[in-house]
Amino acid sequence: xxxLPDVDAPASVLVLGAGLLGTSVAxxxxxxxxxxxxxxTDRSRLDTASALGAGRQWAADERVxxxxxAVPPLVTAATVRSLIERDLATTVTDVAxxxxxxxxxxxxxxxxxxxxxGGHPVAGRERGGPTSARADLFEGRPWVLxxxxxxxxxxxxxxxxxxxxxxxxxxxxxxxxxxxxxxxxSHLPQLVASALAAQLVGLPSAWLELGGQGLRDVVRxxxxxxxxxxxxxxxxxxxxxxxxxxxxADLTAAAAALAAAGGVAATANADxxxxxxxxxxxxxGNAGYERLPTKHSAEHLRFAEVPVVVSDAPGxxxxxxxxxxxxxxxxxxxxxxxxxxxxxxxxxxxxxxETAPTLVEALTAKGWRVHS
Amino acid sequence: xxxLPDVDAPASVLVLGAGLLGTSVAxxxxxxxxxxxxxxTDRSRLDTASALGAGRQWAADERVxxxxxAVPPLVTAATVRSLIERDLATTVTDVAxxxxxxxxxxxxxxxxxxxxxGGHPVAGRERGGPTSARADLFEGRPWVLxxxxxxxxxxxxxxxxxxxxxxxxxxxxxxxxxxxxxxxxSHLPQLVASALAAQLVGLPSAWLELGGQGLRDVVRxxxxxxxxxxxxxxxxxxxxxxxxxxxxADLTAAAAALAAAGGVAATANADxxxxxxxxxxxxxGNAGYERLPTKHSAEHLRFAEVPVVVSDAPGxxxxxxxxxxxxxxxxxxxxxxxxxxxxxxxxxxxxxxETAPTLVEALTAKGWRVHS
Numbered sequence: 001x002x003x004l005p006d007v008d009a010p011a012s013v014l015v016l017g018a019g020l021l022g023t024s025v026a027x028x029x030x031x032x033x034x035x036x037x038x039x040x041t042d043r044s045r046l047d048t049a050s051a052l053g054a055g056r057q058w059a060a061d062e063r064v065x066x067x068x069x070a071v072p073p074l075v076t077a078a079t080v081r082s083l084i085e086r087d088l089a090t091t092v093t094d095v096a097x098x099x100x101x102x103x104x105x106x107x108x109x110x111x112x113x114x115x116x117x118g119g120h121p122v123a124g125r126e127r128g129g130p131t132s133a134r135a136d137l138f139e140g141r142p143w144v145l146x147x148x149x150x151x152x153x154x155x156x157x158x159x160x161x162x163x164x165x166x167x168x169x170x171x172x173x174x175x176x177x178x179x180x181x182x183x184x185x186s187h188l189p190q191l192v193a194s195a196l197a198a199q200l201v202g203l204p205s206a207w208l209e210l211g212g213q214g215l216r217d218v219v220r221x222x223x224x225x226x227x228x229x230x231x232x233x234x235x236x237x238x239x240x241x242x243x244x245x246x247x248x249a250d251l252t253a254a255a256a257a258l259a260a261a262g263g264v265a266a267t268a269n270a271d272x273x274x275x276x277x278x279x280x281x282x283x284x285g286n287a288g289y290e291r292l293p294t295k296h297s298a299e300h301l302r303f304a305e306v307p308v309v310v311s312d313a314p315g316x317x318x319x320x321x322x323x324x325x326x327x328x329x330x331x332x333x334x335x336x337x338x339x340x341x342x343x344x345x346x347x348x349x350x351x352x353x354e355t356a357p358t359l360v361e362a363l364t365a366k367g368w369r370v371h372s
Numbered sequence: 373x374x375x376l377p378d379v380d381a382p383a384s385v386l387v388l389g390a391g392l393l394g395t396s397v398a399x400x401x402x403x404x405x406x407x408x409x410x411x412x413t414d415r416s417r418l419d420t421a422s423a424l425g426a427g428r429q430w431a432a433d434e435r436v437x438x439x440x441x442a443v444p445p446l447v448t449a450a451t452v453r454s455l456i457e458r459d460l461a462t463t464v465t466d467v468a469x470x471x472x473x474x475x476x477x478x479x480x481x482x483x484x485x486x487x488x489x490g491g492h493p494v495a496g497r498e499r500g501g502p503t504s505a506r507a508d509l510f511e512g513r514p515w516v517l518x519x520x521x522x523x524x525x526x527x528x529x530x531x532x533x534x535x536x537x538x539x540x541x542x543x544x545x546x547x548x549x550x551x552x553x554x555x556x557x558s559h560l561p562q563l564v565a566s567a568l569a570a571q572l573v574g575l576p577s578a579w580l581e582l583g584g585q586g587l588r589d590v591v592r593x594x595x596x597x598x599x600x601x602x603x604x605x606x607x608x609x610x611x612x613x614x615x616x617x618x619x620x621a622d623l624t625a626a627a628a629a630l631a632a633a634g635g636v637a638a639t640a641n642a643d644x645x646x647x648x649x650x651x652x653x654x655x656x657g658n659a660g661y662e663r664l665p666t667k668h669s670a671e672h673l674r675f676a677e678v679p680v681v682v683s684d685a686p687g688x689x690x691x692x693x694x695x696x697x698x699x700x701x702x703x704x705x706x707x708x709x710x711x712x713x714x715x716x717x718x719x720x721x722x723x724x725x726e727t728a729p730t731l732v733e734a735l736t737a738k739g740w741r742v743h744s
Binding site: 074101104122124134136142144171173177180181182184185186188189190191192193194195196197198199200201203204205206207208209210211212213214215216217218219220221222223224225226227229230231233234235236237238240241242243244245246247248250251252254255256258259261262263264266271274275276278279280281282283284285286287288289291292293309312313314315317318319321322324325328329330331333334336369371 | 446473476494496506508514516543545549552553554556557558560561562563564565566567568569570571572573575576577578579580581582583584585586587588589590591592593594595596597598599601602603605606607608609610612613614615616617618619620622623624626627628630631633634635636638643646647648650651652653654655656657658659660661663664665681685686687689690691693694696697700701702703705706708741743
């Protein structure tokens, strides 16, 4: 953050695209008192966002100091270029989830490229319309900026100003690194979860009762919108293809080893080779999991899990957490494990390991069924 | 459940294998007052389980009415056969996570096959040793039984008796159906999550800060034990291989479509074909997700999500849930979304849709920052 140019707040900002992201940016800037003008080709979205206080409507020839382009990924580059070529904005940034493709398409002349710095607020939601917008959508989130050697300090400083005005923390990366990272951390997990969930389509209903919490966790994001993810994946097509190929190759290798094992005619050697292949894959997954930053990332804490049986009655969870709070134990996270169709479940409380014995003792004393 | 033979409780039960599953079964049966004898080739595990009250130690020539085999999957069949051939148990069941392979290996003579019915308590944990055992480990869980045409009513009735004595609900399936179902609902999700997490191994640390809650959900089970999953996958090798191939094929098809799109030389047709491939995969994932039974499976409820901003202070979660309980709204589930390194996060409360407005109003009135 220290190497970002410090610039004055722009006197006027145009937000182009009054969807969830654009309207949220506009609301955050308005909160700071900025003069924000809005535009959207969809008249009703524009009216809604404007009525929500996201800014006044843009007169199409009105010049601004900064434009924030928040239109679908595949039309982002053309919109950025048009604003600069028509000199409607001094500098331009955007919020699209892929960065290399718009950057390449914008860089047709160095005078255009100087005035654009790509941006991507990594906020976990991409669509939802202006009524879902919130001024604090980006608070505490990373906001990637992808300047090039041609980018002016003014363009970079203003893009960073937007990120900071929205409460996000700006991170500078190359567009190529950003796209490679997002392919593996966001686009790949989505498509893998979708492919896994897709396998459930043809199964007999009775079988599905055998799915547990692990399955539910893996497929939770499989509810995402197909058209949205089609746009995101195509905008980052090369990196997503490469990431998909890598996972598919690992799964295919495990499948081949297993297909040679287990059958009536399989040898002990084939069983051993398959076991080694699977153990290697799961061990690599262990190592990958360990790389994820924890909540308190500097400390790389591991939490202790305290499973407690709770009934399905109203207020049970509140009673449980109140008991934990009364024992002065901070619950860092929790997971509810469902037993489908059953009136009770298990709640796993995640706490700092040194506080687990206190928690177990306090809960047990109050009659909770705790497994430690 | 109604078509299971009703039998008397066996006068004596041998539990072979004093790990997590075996000791938990033994504790559940002891709780009912059954005469349980225990054995394990690991002397210290046996002593521990016995000291925990899981039963007295087996004299190796002592005959029992029922044996429950809880040894690793790949030695299950040989153990079952040996007990029957040496006539140490009238009937035998087991708890291994794959059923076709032990069944095939047991069925060497019909007199042996008649006395064995395979079982699999689907409890989400497979290992952990006797000190993690709990009499209620299987409560409310499915417990699959896989009788064959050769199985005696006595063998089936006693296997069902064990499941019911452990508080599980018995489900009768063929071994082939069980293995096909578990491959897709348990073994495949594990290996897919592992393969995804394995992709994180080589990434620069700074990139990992861009991973969100979706990634965390998908890779949560990637922490599982490699050797355990190697055994489970090899014991069900053919079905797991088939399930892995199907997912890998879907991912490879999406990768191929994306590899042809997005580049400098890509045509609009290639972009459209890739978008259609991705949208198709994500839509199939939507359809698969919808097939999962909900907590109240008969009703197939969908919950409304109420996201609330909470600080990282002790007792905040308790205060929030107490406020929900005071508004007489039952929180069906919740998710904590972490902002790594940040002092606050968002908690998503899942409630019945008709109660969401009441909850939002009550929480807002008490000063909570709610996004609806």
